[in-house]
Amino acid sequence: MSSLLSIGKSGLLAAQVGLSTTGNNITNANTPGYNRQVAIQGDTGTQYQGFGYVGTGTEVEAVRRFYDNFLATSLRNAEANQASLDAYSAQIGQIDNLLADPTAGLSPALQDFFNGVQNATASPASSAARQSLLSNAESLASRFQGMSARLNEVAAGVNNQMVSNVGEINAYAKKLADINNTIAGLTTSTAEPNDLLDKRDQMLTELNKLVKVTVTPGDNNMLNVQFGTGQPLVVGNKPFQLGTSTSPTDASRITIGYATDSGAFTELPDTVFTGGQLGGLIEFRDGAMDRAQNSLGQVAAGLATAFNAQHVLGQDQNGALGTNFFNPINAYVGTNTRNSPLSTAQVTAVVTDAGGLTASDYSVDYDGTNFNVTRKSDGKITQINPFPQTTPQVIDGVSYSITGTPQPKDNFLVRPTYNAAKDITVAIKDRDKIALAAPIATAAPTTNVGNGKISAGSVDKNYLTPGNAVTAPITLTYDKASGSFSGFPPNQDVTVTVNGTATVYPAGTPVPYTDGANISFGGVNFAISGTPADLDTFTVGPNTSGVGDSRNGALLGALQTKNILDNGAATFQTTYAQMVNYVGTKAREAQISGTAADAAVTQATKAQQEVSGVNLDEEAANLLRYQQAYQASGKVMQVASQLFDTVLSIGR
Known part of the structure; x- marks a missing residue:
């Protein structure tokens, strides 16, 4: 009877663990991260009774959670x-x-x-x-x-x-x-x-x-x-x-x-x-x-730089050359805090060319002999040459100036356009200083006999070179016998461009005339067309009545649709x-x-929950199964008790 009682007891305890495990699954069905568990049962071995082996009950070997590491x-x-x-x-x-x-x-x-x-x-x-x-x-x-x-x-x-x-x-x-x-x-x-x-x-x-x-x-x-x-x-x-x-x-x-x-x-x-x-x-x-x-x-720095470059080539209402319309854009330069305390090197960078400007950051590094500027977007390296510098070096539209005594492994971060939108400001506050006029004026005297004409003229950045500005009228005289003009400044070469082909004539020499050719010297540009007569003259001089002139304004306005950025691509x-x-x-x-x-x-989630998630329908079925097992095991113990009582009554 004791073995039957033990078998019933072991079944009762196993069913109780099963009920507890199932109940725990049900109550944690909505707990994040919970993996369903199951009670793993095994038999407790058998005993030899002469006629054969008889089981002794069951035991709970483990309570295992359903977990799949891959899922x-x-x-x-x-x-x-x-x-x-x-x-x-x-x-x-x-x-x-x-x-x-x-x-x-x-x-x-x-x-x-x-x-x-x-x-x-x-x-x-x-x-x-x-x-x-x-x-x-x-x-x-x-x-x-x-x-x-x-x-x-x-x-x-x-x-x-x-x-x-x-x-x-x-x-x-x-x-x-x-x-x-x-x-x-x-x-x-x-x-x-x-x-x-x-x-x-x-x-x-x-x-x-x-x-x-x-x-x-x-x-x-x-x-x-x-x-x-x-x-x-x-x-x-x-x-x-x-x-x-x-x-x-x-x-x-x-x-x-x-x-x-x-x-x-x-x-x-x-x-x-x-x-x-x-x-x-x-x-x-x-x-x-x-x-x-x-x-x-890049847009802010490019606009400011390009607009300034054209504005300084104009003339304001006071008759003076134009100044910067926007304040210059200085690139952000970060000195590495880990640089040697012995280093006195300083890097300054100013945006000077809108076309060459990129949207990349740059790393400036000293290798003990040279400074190397690395464009971070593609790793292109440009060496500062010579160093020490005699003049600033322009790299991708930015002028680099490096001073002081560097130490090996000195590092600087240069971000040419990072702060440009924040830093852009208007330099001109006086409306009279807006340079809409051109600083030169051209003319063909009414006394000319031929039908030659001269264009209004314009200037380029070379005009700003000291000594190139036109301060007095220059008279060009046509010689019909040689088919050339004379009277150009004695110290400036003259460039004649015909259909895109430029020819340079040394200073002081006559310049052959070609109908419609572009003529330039010292940053001054104009064209003469038609058929001038012998000794006809044309003048190029300072603009003395430019209040109503807007030639430079037209060039400023043309910047809106001009491909300037990205090396003239946008x-x-x-x-x-x-x-x-x-x-x-x-x-x-x-x-x-x-x-x-x-x-x-x-x-x-679905795949993981199919293995580890709690299915309430399944757990409800398990609950009934363990309940029945619990009741059946209790019945086994009840029968064992009744049999034991019967044995005792026989002995009375």
Whole structure:
């Protein structure tokens, strides 16, 4: 009877464990990270009774959780990608809305500015038109500044989120190390703390949403966690702490690396932080964010530089040569805080050529002998030659001046256009100083016998070279016998261009006449056409009555549609449109990829839940099954008791 009673008791206890396990599954069906469990039963062996072996009951060998590491890893990877795309999409959506806004974007302000130039050109003597041009210029500069400020706000928000994410990652790393230690202490050869394993897996899931991690098994049921290309975050029960610091070359930029309690900081490259919110933020900052800021700055710096270059070739209402319309654009130069304290080297960079300007950043490095300027967008290296410099060197539209005594490994970050939109300002405040006229005037006396004509004339940048400015009338006389003109300045060569072919005539020599050919000397350009008679004269002199002249204004207005940027391949509007299109395309790509990522998470979740999730219908069936087993085992014990009572009654 005792064996039957024991068998019934073992069945009763096993059914009780089954009921508890099933009940636990039901009550945790909605608990995040919970993996369903099942009681694994086995028999307790048999005893030989002479006629054969008789069973002795059952026992619960283990309570096992249903967990598939492959499916769990697939789900974590899908969620890391989803979190990355969500973070990227949220950020790029902000700048996409800013740049593409038809009223608050840059395009309307650019159009208004050049409309002001056209109106002033049409009425160069009008004070109202000139004042309107200055107002439009101020509005354009303000629009650049406002857009730059908004982009900087987005960048500051990214920095704050990066700092927050690093703090959360550190918290999870510490918790994972602690729970690793606890799990190791509670794990036996036959049992594992299922609830702690679930909590650890849930922590990994949440951590993976911040930055994509790789999980590998460690000693004694612990897990090791790495990110990037194998950088450790948790090794057994030891967490590694991350920290943030300002970039050594840009105080507005956050860098991430390993931090110690002593304050030491080892910077890590941005490329190791992939996936998760942090990966999405870094991808956005280093990609679309930087390009938007640099491209906006390229338009601002290009406009200011090109407009200034033409404006200084004009003449204002006071009869003076034009000055800079916009203030010059200085490139951002960040001196690496890790440079040798013995170094006195300083780098200055000024935007001087709109056409050569790019939207790239540059690294300036001293190798102990030479300074090398590396364009970061494609790695192209240009050497500063000679060094020490005798004159500034222009690289990609930026004039570099390096002074002081450098030390090996000195490093500087140059961002030619990064702050240009923020820094653009109007230099001219007096409307009379707007140089709409040309500084030269040409004429053909009415006493000429032939029908030769001379064009209005213009000047180029060579006119600004000291000694080239025309201060008194120059009279050119035609000699019919030789078919040439004389009277050119005795110290300046003359260039004659016919159908794109230029011929240079030394100073002081007669210049053969070709109908319609362009003639230039000392930065002065004009053309003579027709059939001049012998001794006919033409004059080129200073513009003494240029109040109603708008030749330079027309050239300023033509800059709107002229291909200036990207080495003469794009206008200001098309460059801005390309930037808007790039950001819009990236935003759309993020939306499409986000939709795909959501579907991938849904699919991975379904696959994982089919193995590890709680099915309430199945658990309800298990509940009935264990209830029946419990009742049946109780019945076995009841029968055993009755049989035992019968045996006792026989002996009375």
